[in-house]
Amino acid sequence: MRRGPTLRRRIAAGAAALAVLALLAACRGASDQSALEAAGPQAGRVERLWWFSFWTATAVYVLTVAALAWAAWRARRREREGGAQPLEDDRGMTRGVVAGVAATLAVLVVFFFYDLAVGSALSGPPTRAPLTIEVTGHQWWWEVTYADTSPHGRFTTANEIHVPVGQPVLLRLASRDVIHSIWVPNLAGKKDLTPGYTQTIWFQADTPGVYRGQCAEFCGHQHAKMGLLVIAEPPAQFAAWAKHSQQPAPEPGDSVTRRGQEVFLTGSCALCHAIEGTRAQSRAGPSLTGIGSRRTLGAGTLPNTRGNLAGWIVDPQRIKPGTHMPPNALAPADLDALLTYLESLK
């Protein structure tokens, strides 16, 4: 009598759980920011570790719940068969519990040593002189400096890290203000950028592509919109990009562009932003050298289009409330010229 509804309920619950799992499988996020779409050896090792843990954990979980269900079912059957009183402790129960604990221990030991193996494989870069990039966290953007080449070949960009495919890259992490954490899940785990400390993290991208990362340590108002892109490109393409990035910004070619540069240098912009080759050298905000060729604006927030750039300049507080960039009430002609100038900075 009482068994029917319970059983039906259980079947319904099981079906619901399956449906939920199926739904989950269908609702995956974008693949360019996922730990389950590894694009390099670091994330790849961790992904394999994850799948190992996932299946082990699933097995452990299913077995535990099954044991619980079995115990309840056994107790009920014994009761139906006339066992009016609970059983006394016996050796069988002790054996069962000991077996369970031993199995748990065995699984944990295997997991522990597998984990240590993965950890030591990831602990240091395989080459002595990997490409070194300094990444400095700011509220709420990333300063990226390529330090590896000759002293005058040092250059700074923001919110985009270009790396050559198939080559280990070492990031030197620092922070200018609060603690941030860099996390590009397709490539590697995260590391904190702690003020007063320098940490390093290394990774390697094996597949060309654009991978997105985000700040993972709560850092204030715009923690949610502190993204960055890692652009993995073939070595030749990367070398060309680096060579181009070492050059100062091109001089304005026409009158509109020139007017735009004047607006930039005499208005608010130059108080915070730098453009190499001009007298704008402030480091308060991201360097805008090469802004025209960047893919995003506002630290991975908007696609870099002329319209978005205009919207960002005029009212960044609507897009990232609390960001340190103030609104700029520019006359339409000035804004237009400024946009043209910025877009020319390829």
Added chain:
Amino acid sequence: MTGRPTLRPTVQVLAHTVSNGMPQAAPRPTRAVLDVGDTPDVVFGVRDIMWWGTLGFVVIEGFTLAVCAVSYVYLGQNFPSWPPPGTRPPSVLVPTLHVVLMLASLPLMRWTSKAAHRFDVPKVRTGLTIATLLAAAFIALRTIELLDSLNVKWDTNAYGSAQWLVVGSHATLIAIEFVEVAGMALLFWSSRVQLKHLADAADIVFYWYFMVFGWLPLYVLCFLAPHWV
């Protein structure tokens, strides 16, 4: 919440059954098997429930001081020298005097505690009164230590902050002990003192020991170690 009339059972069961898992409506009848009327009602030390409370707070405060000391050492690792260049090391004269006075107070406190165990109220009264004066002297000495002997302010650098943290935390112990000793001395001068207060007086002595012995390593850490490192 007064004694309730017997509640009606709601589940149809045999009242007062003793089988496992059977509901029972009314408390079971009782049979007396033990008489505790002849146990004492004033006891000392581990037998005294108040002593356990004191012990609890001694553990909490002792651990607090230990964590402060660990933080002090942790911050010390950030400096090439301790105290950092440009900061004078603490002077040791007053702190040493303080420590000597603290140690000298111990026989008196032991005497007070023994008097309490012997239910000797006048002696406990004397002991507590002298202890109050001593605690007041400790407060004065600690004030001089903080303001003068340390030779550093809390906002000068992390060294100064750490010094104030450790010395200041222990200062709150002295302040608390002063309030307790003074209150207890007042009580012993008043007509309302009861037998059980002798056990409380003994507990205060216990806390006093903690205050003194807890300070010794911190004294070495804060006032002597900066001269050695």
Added chain:
Amino acid sequence: MTTSVLTTAPLPPDHARDAEEVAQLERTWRARRGLWGWLTTVDHKSIAIRYVATCMVFFLLAGANAALMRLQLARPENTFIGPDRYNQLFTVHGTGMMFLFAVPVMTAMALYLVPLMVGTRDLAYPRLNAFGYWVFLIGGVFLFVSLYLNMGPDTGWFSYVPLAGPEYAPGKRVDVWAQVVTFTEIAALVAAVEIIATVLKLRAPGMSLNRIPLYVWSVLVIAFMILFAMPTVAIASTLMLAMDRLVATHFFNRAEGGDPLLWQHLFWFFGHPEVYIMFIPGLGFVSAIIETFTGRRIFGYPVMVLSLFVTGFVAFGLWVHHMFAGPLPQLGQSFFTAASVFITIPTGTQIFCWIATIWSGRPRYTTAMLFALGFIVVFVIGGVTGVMLASVPFDLQVHDSYFVVAHFHYVILGGVVFPLFGAFYFWFPKMAGRMLSERLGKWHFWLLFIGTNVTFFPMHLLGLDGMPRRVYTYLPERGWGELNLLATVGSWFIAASVVVFLVNVLKSARGGAVAGANPWGAPSLEWATTSPPPSWNFTHTPVVESRSPLWEAGPAMPVATGLRTDRREFLVTTALDAIPDSRHEVPDESIWPLIMALAIGVTFIGAVFTPWAYVAGFTLASVAFGGWAFPRWSKAPPPPGRLDSSSPAREGA
């Protein structure tokens, strides 16, 4: 196990003598009526019920924060709540749930249950207990009032410096956080001292260590943990963070030799054990419930007790696994990994013992039992993801992502909320004298069970797909919209389940079936007295002869006589074997604990604004201490000479 069902009448008690004694106890222990009585009571039961109710109010408020956050996250680029408000919401949600709900509700339940379960009249220090409650209340109200004044802390429940330091967190918001922590730490420490002294010294005669109920063991373990965990965060918040902000000390200023990592060490040295402090009592609830509803003792009692202690001990060796992404030497990390992995063993052992108990018992599926089983089903998911997070490489991938959010909500809902609700269904009859509705209870359970899984399971996947924690919004092209919407829908189930529970409580408190002394046929001592118990708990102190006294004592409970009834008095026994040792006079009602708490309130709320509050507060507290500790005028002064030398007290050697 005794199986005899005696049909003969029990030994005839001496009714006349008992009635007289009860009348005398009533005169001595009677609680005063009215507002004054409410403010001055020291009865552990009324204070604990108040405590639990207060915690549940904070649970509702912090839960409302969560519901608002879920609404904001239901779709990408939602503009329902901006970052400033959102940051306050999640900070107060975390702070409220951890400091004002999960830990205090567990200690509050213990403050109700422990004296009853060990068979004594009250907690060891009744006035201190009242003080602890008032301090807690002031701190909790302060937090939520601050939130509604737009002064709510906004740097996360972990308040990492430098973000929470003076330069990056302007105003008084973080100061509020630091002082709220202080209030709750004081309350928790007070409760811990109460529990330790009560369990060690006030157990009923005969309740030797091997007869202590598992639940009492579990709260004893967390009481010891509180002693060593809470001071650490109190130092970090009150003596360092608040001082950095208020008087410009340099504990966390790297430029002057301070260290932001010091904060992380101190915070997590507290923060990790905190998780175990929350859920170890949950294990105790589950043991008590399973024991009662399978009708047999928990299998493997010594192993269960050992597991609790091992868990409590190892919990202090895990804190660094919250800092794997930080600048730490690699060397020590595998130690913390090992500790984090193998702490699973004791909890796993307990789960296996429960399964064995069910296997060999006669399970009755009441609502309380459902919650106990739901605990296993939900909690184990949090447990296995917890093992994964112990791995440094994997943790670095999902640390501070929604995977972790999913993990610890499974742990906390599974390990705290499910057992807690189970405990409510189990002990509500004792507290209120009436049963909760089982029908509504089952609705409550299933809604909560579905809600928990629908809300938090998708978050695992969101975390693996790169969604970080503590974000007020996310971009549409991230593809996180559907799963977030699903989670939001799940949160409505949880909200509905809580509403059902509230309705159940309100309805049943008035109209529920009358419970009787022991409606579940449970084995432990709290069921040996009436429901609700009188303010003196037991007319005669029970004497314990086995681990499940109500199942094995026979038709009449063995009791001890001889406690005075003309003054408040309880029996003190030895710590190991619970042999009667002395009688202790218990203080009666007093307003001074409240005044003392107000003095503490003035101190720490004032200290948000000025350091002089400490001076003023210490003075006020000293006065309150005097009022608290001084005997009343009304007490007749002792006869002269009574105190002198010739001792009337019977002192042992």
Added chain:
Amino acid sequence: MTRQRPHAGITLALAAGALALTLAACQREERRFREAAPGATPSGSVRLSVLQPGERRPTARHVASGYDENSYALQEGQRLFNWYNCSGCHANGGGGMGPPLIDDEWIYGSAPENIYETIVEGRPNGMPSWGGKIPSYQIWQIAAYVRYLGGLTPAIANPSRSDHMMYQPGSTALPRPVPTEPKQSFRPPAGEMP
């Protein structure tokens, strides 16, 4: 129970206190990200010279700024003071090429409007005009911070120390001279203003 009046009195007092607290807290703790700043808004056109051309801008006088009591504004002012390199001349308030700001000497007045005007218009002997470069709400924030440096803002909203080396021992730790009546020792005649 019998004493209704005291209860009512206490309730009233509590309510009044809570209200006052509410207002104070809201004003102090609000984070205003986008706002039309009070007073003059610099014109939309970018000026291509440091010098102020043409007619005077509308003054900001008689506008209550509301920034002085707001801790977020003070903190933002502190940040901008460094970002816009005010320290270059005023050296964290201590003075250098420009006048010190932590004393109670105010050449052009200490009211928020005066400071605002000084920043927008510039002053002879080196203080450039920042109007048209810095948005007006940020100027108000800087003005509030400058007033903090001079000890004119309410202590409850003031920023505490920064995470750098200390320029002066603990900004909030030690009592600082708080001028009750700001002196206006020297004010150039209007004609001298550029």
